[in-house]
Amino acid sequence: MSKKSDHFHDEELDTVCPITNKEVIDDCHITIEFGYGSDLDMNTYTFSPVHDEVGKKVIKYIASLMPQGHSAEEFATNVMDDLFDSEWTEEDKRNHGLE
Numbered sequence: 001m002s003k004k005s006d007h008f009h010d011e012e013l014d015t016v017c018p019i020t021n022k023e024v025i026d027d028c029h030i031t032i033e034f035g036y037g038s039d040l041d042m043n044t045y046t047f048s049p050v051h052d053e054v055g056k057k058v059i060k061y062i063a064s065l066m067p068q069g070h071s072a073e074e075f076a077t078n079v080m081d082d083l084f085d086s087e088w089t090e091e092d093k094r095n096h097g098l099e
Contacts, residue, residue: 017051028055 017024029048034040047054063072080093 015049017049017054018047019054020051022051022053024049024051027052030055030058 015024016022017027026049028050030046030050031048032045034043059072066072
């Protein structure tokens with residue numbers, strides 16, 4: 001069945017990653033802002049949306065630059081608790097593809 005003949009197909013969500021050329025919905029968004037002290041001062045790069053694999057590779061690369069004993073996870077925020085009134089159990093997260 002083609003996407004066009006699928007009655008659940010939504011043209012507005014039919015997006016291609018500008019980096020990998022793979023289909024995406026709302027996989028990942030990357031924004032890099034440069035400020036005072038950088039030769040790229042006042043430049044902002046926004047890649048949105050991009051394929052999930054791009055975001056994971058960017059995080060992996062950033063982690064590779066960090067000093068030993070530090071992790072990119074120190075800068076992560078899980079917004080699940082902000083979006084939902086009740087806390088999800090680890091099982092709920094797994095059942096909804098969030099882990």
